[in-house]
Amino acid sequence: MRLFKFVLSLLVLVSLSTLARGQAFISAGPGHTAGLSEAIWARGGYQFTENWRAAGTFAFFLDPFDNTSFFELSFDAHYIFPVSENFQAYPLAGINLLFQTVDEGDGDTDFGVNAGLGSEFLINDQMSIPAEVRFVMGEVDRIWIGLGFQYLFGPRP
Secondary structure, X not given: OHHHHXXXXXXXXXXXXXXXXXXXXXXXXEEEEOOOOEEEEEEEEEEOOOOEEEEEEEEEEOOXXXXXXXXXXXEEEEEOEEEEOOEEEEEEEEEEEEEEEEOOOOEEXXXXXXXXXXXXXXXXXXXXXXXXXXXXXXXXXXXEEEEOEEEEEOOOO
């Protein structure tokens, strides 16, 4: 039992030291989904290591159909490939929830998976311009294209 507690304590300390070296970020911008409409999106995430990060995105679609509104939540993992000092690319994969509401109170939720490619132009250590293309596979298959502005907190891992 003592060995288990020691190993567990060691794993917690290693995990905390890894988190302390990571970098949080927030971003927002315009987007477009083929078949729905234009959207505005906001994202928050955390880069755990030099190459891995996780992100959660909220997107609200602007007036896709009369009396109907759509918004989505996506949770993704990104694997970062530094291409140059100021540019990086990443494949992404994750899950997606698309929510539809109708003025009469009816609604529907679509669960899907997504995969795509993204890139970032690093302006400086605290700012970047992200761009993404992703394909969402679910009841409503769609292609998402987004561009934005990103603010980075803390040092780069």
